[in-house]
Amino acid sequence: MGDSVACVARRGPASEVDFALIGHQESWRAAADVLAVLRGPERTPLPDDEIKDLLPWIPPRAVCHLNVGSIVGAKARGLYIDSFIPPDRLEAAYVHENIARVRGAAACAINTGAKIVSLGGFSSILIEGNFDQLPERHDTAFTTGNTLTVAFIVQGIKKLCALEGRNLQRSTLLIVGATGDVGSGCAHCLAPMVKRVLLSARNVERLRRLAAELQAQGVQVEIATSLQRFSAEADLVICAASLASPSLLLGQIAPGALVCDAGYPKNLSPRAELLGATVFFGGLGQITGGLRFAPDFHGILNRHPFPDVVHGCLLEGMALALEGRFEPFSQGRGSITRERVEEMEAIAARHGICLAPLYNADGPVEDGPHGQTEKQPMQETAGQKWIRE
Numbered sequence: 150m151g152d153s154v155a156c157v158a159r160r161g162p163a164s165e166v167d168f169a170l171i172g173h174q175e176s177w178r179a180a181a182d183v184l185a186v187l188r189g190p191e192r193t194p195l196p197d198d199e200i201k202d203l204l205p206w207i208p209p210r211a212v213c214h215l216n217v218g219s220i221v222g223a224k225a226r227g228l229y230i231d232s233f234i235p236p237d238r239l240e241a242a243y244v245h246e247n248i249a250r251v252r253g254a255a256a257c258a259i260n261t262g263a264k265i266v267s268l269g270g271f272s273s274i275l276i277e278g279n280f281d282q283l284p285e286r287h288d289t290a291f292t293t294g295n296t297l298t299v300a301f302i303v304q305g306i307k308k309l310c311a312l313e314g315r316n317l318q319r320s321t322l323l324i325v326g327a328t329g330d331v332g333s334g335c336a337h338c339l340a341p342m343v344k345r346v347l348l349s350a351r352n353v354e355r356l357r358r359l360a361a362e363l364q365a366q367g368v369q370v371e372i373a374t375s376l377q378r379f380s381a382e383a384d385l386v387i388c389a390a391s392l393a394s395p396s397l398l399l400g401q402i403a404p405g406a407l408v409c410d411a412g413y414p415k416n417l418s419p420r421a422e423l424l425g426a427t428v429f430f431g432g433l434g435q436i437t438g439g440l441r442f443a444p445d446f447h448g449i450l451n452r453h454p455f456p457d458v459v460h461g462c463l464l465e466g467m468a469l470a471l472e473g474r475f476e477p478f479s480q481g482r483g484s485i486t487r488e489r490v491e492e493m494e495a496i497a498a499r500h501g502i503c504l505a506p507l508y509n510a511d512g513p514v515e516d517g518p519h520g521q522t523e524k525q526p527m528q529e530t531a532g533q534k535w536i537r538e
């Protein structure tokens with residue numbers, strides 16, 4: 150395929166790869182765009198049905214080089230490796246196939262001699278944050294990137310509360326996917342700052358354990374496996390469930406609620422009736438020290454309405470590379486503490502990696518040069534249509 154980057158064994162002193170990012174596409178449109186760049190501009194784009202037939206046969210591979218700069222002058226060189234998990238095959242039925250893809254992508258990263266690898270989205274969920282499931286890692290460290298993700302979710306919630314004049318201390322916070330790595334990290338950071346916390350997930354035992362931990366810290370907590378009662382009671386909502394597609398309806402939401410959708414892929418269904426709520430996509434950061442792709446995947450791998458915006462999970466690997474800390478900063482499930490979030494936040498900020506401007510499917514949600522604060526009903530956009538497809 151065209152001008153792409155081969156995933157060749159390059160271990161040893163000649164290796165110039167500081168970091169590798171492992172990701173997957175959230176929609177067929179995104180996957181089609183990636184394939185179009187890999188095939189090169191001289192070839193006519195493939196029809197959608199051919200792309201859907203072809204993608205499951207593409208093995209994990211590096212698709213481009215990345216150069217990232219820091220505001221204090223550090224530079225790091227990396228690779229983006231796509232596991233090519235088809236966007237409609239994140240379901241449990243494909244778990245073995247997908248774990249094999251993540252392992253293949255990890256082997257690819259290890260072979261290039263990357264010193265640190267970030268596992269984007271489902272790449273870490275599939276192996277449940279357990280790096281023992283990866284191939285022999287030599288000197289390559291892996292991170293799930295979830296600590297920086299939590300940092301940006303929390304920053305986004307605080308920023309929107311400040312913009313809308315909300316008092317965090319008087320708020321009721323609902324976390325969907327509360328017992329996951331991201332959800333529990335958010336709970337540990339935000340629970341001490343709010344009035345009451347509502348935790349939701351499917352497994353009641355894990356919910357009880359998390360609730361007990363928070364209660365021991367004096368937090369007022371309730372748990373439920375159904376959202377029916379919770380949705381209407383919360384004025385802050387974090388959606389961090391590992392859903393294979395945007396299928397979360399949330400139910401009857403409180404008018405004026407602030408809702409952070411941190412899913413990758415997104416959690417919220419385009420059919421969710423969130424009238425009167427302000428929704429933003431959370432866990433995203435922005436690189437201010439410079440980001441270059443070769444070949445040029447700008448706007449294709451990072452499909453956001455603002456420049457150099459990247460998922461927090463992938464940014465963590467870049468931040469650690471710029472800092473020269475090649476270590477498994479985030480691993481396992483449920484071990485993200487407030488102190489670790491602050492530490493990671495400081496590393497990222499030192500290199501100019503900061504919270505991305507807040508936006509949702511309809512555009513920016515904050516005042517400033519990029520847009521205005523608006524209460525947006527969630528309407529299906531062309532992008533979301535592709536996600537569904």
Ligand SMILES: NC(=O)c1ccc[n+]([C@@H]2O[C@H](COP(=O)([O-])OP(=O)(O)OC[C@H]3O[C@@H](n4cnc5c(N)ncnc54)[C@H](OP(=O)(O)O)[C@@H]3O)[C@@H](O)[C@H]2O)c1
Pocket residue numbers: 269270271273274294295298325326327328329330331332349350351352353355389390391392411412413414431432433459460461462463482
């Ligand atoms: N924005 C970013 O940069 C970024 C970065 C990293 C991760 N993420 C995304 O954040 C989400 C969570 O990731 P994670 O690593 O925390 O995953 P995780 O550790 O696997 O946790 C997933 C959570 O969702 C719950 N859950 C799963 N299916 C559910 C369902 N159908 N209904 C309700 N709850 C459900 C799980 O509990 P039960 O199994 O008990 O239901 C668990 O609490 C994923 O979408 C991931 O891709 C985003």
